[in-house]
Amino acid sequence: GAVVxxxxxxxxxxxxxxxxxxxxxxxxxxxxxxxxRQFPKQSLMLMATSNEGSKATYEQGVEKDKFLINHASxxxxxxxxxxxxxxxxxxxxxxxxxxxxxxxxxxxSGTRLTVV
Amino acid sequence: DAKTTQxxxxxxxxxxxxxxxxxxxxxxxxxxxxxxxxxxxxxxQYIIHGLKNNExxxxxxxxITEDRKxxxxxxxxxxxxxxxxxxxxxxxxxxxxxxxxxxSLTVIP
Numbered sequence: 001g002a003v004v005x006x007x008x009x010x011x012x013x014x015x016x017x018x019x020x021x022x023x024x025x026x027x028x029x030x031x032x033x034x035x036x037r038q039f040p041k042q043s044l045m046l047m048a049t050s051n052e053g054s055k056a057t058y059e060q061g062v063e064k065d066k067f068l069i070n071h072a073s074x075x076x077x078x079x080x081x082x083x084x085x086x087x088x089x090x091x092x093x094x095x096x097x098x099x100x101x102x103x104x105x106x107x108x109s110g111t112r113l114t115v116v
Numbered sequence: 117d118a119k120t121t122q123x124x125x126x127x128x129x130x131x132x133x134x135x136x137x138x139x140x141x142x143x144x145x146x147x148x149x150x151x152x153x154x155x156x157x158x159x160x161q162y163i164i165h166g167l168k169n170n171e172x173x174x175x176x177x178x179x180i181t182e183d184r185k186x187x188x189x190x191x192x193x194x195x196x197x198x199x200x201x202x203x204x205x206x207x208x209x210x211x212x213x214x215x216x217x218x219x220s221l222t223v224i225p
């Protein structure tokens with residue numbers, strides 16, 4: 001079945017630095033990937049839609065200059081949290097749709113970001 | 117925005133059937149009902165989906181009312197490993213998933 005891999009699974013960074021999170025579709029090509037953020041005891045919030053070869057589409061209220069998304073290939077999308085602050089600490093999850101799949105989207109295992 | 121309403125929490129005895137309801141009264145004709153679950157600190161896992169007819173797979177059954185305004189996910193024999201947050205999502209194929217608050221299911225030994 002379709003597998004989506006995220007890396008790293010956990011990252012701790014200092015306030016003011018940038019962090020890059022990778023989302024890879026391992027056995028299929030994904031023209032579209034999605035990035036979510038989840039705070040403790042809350043639901044997943046869609047941040048942006050990542051389109052291969054074009055600019056990402058951001059949800060209302062999500063700062064595109066702070067959360068840089070690059071989808072340069074059909075198997076890789078990256079999310080860079082720039083100038084991270086403690087309030088950016090969260091669980092970040094990506095998803096992608098497998099080819100010919102009717103099973104909605106496959107989700108990565110998530111990245112736990114802690115900004116200190 | 118999420119188009120679904122689910123109870124915030126439910127308990128179920130181990131070995132019994134867990135019936136999780138979802139209200140989606142504004143669903144449109146070409147929107148599917150998807151169910152996912154999320155075990156703590158993991159990505160959501162696909163369970164089942166349907167359009168109009170009831171569906172069954174190795175994990176669960178999905179019962180959709182005739183007017184499609186609500187549905188019920190049934191885990192026939194709940195185990196402790198089924199403890200998770202269950203999300204009901206309504207969307208067109210290929211569109212974004214917007215998650216609601218989900219139902220936190222606790223399976224009790």
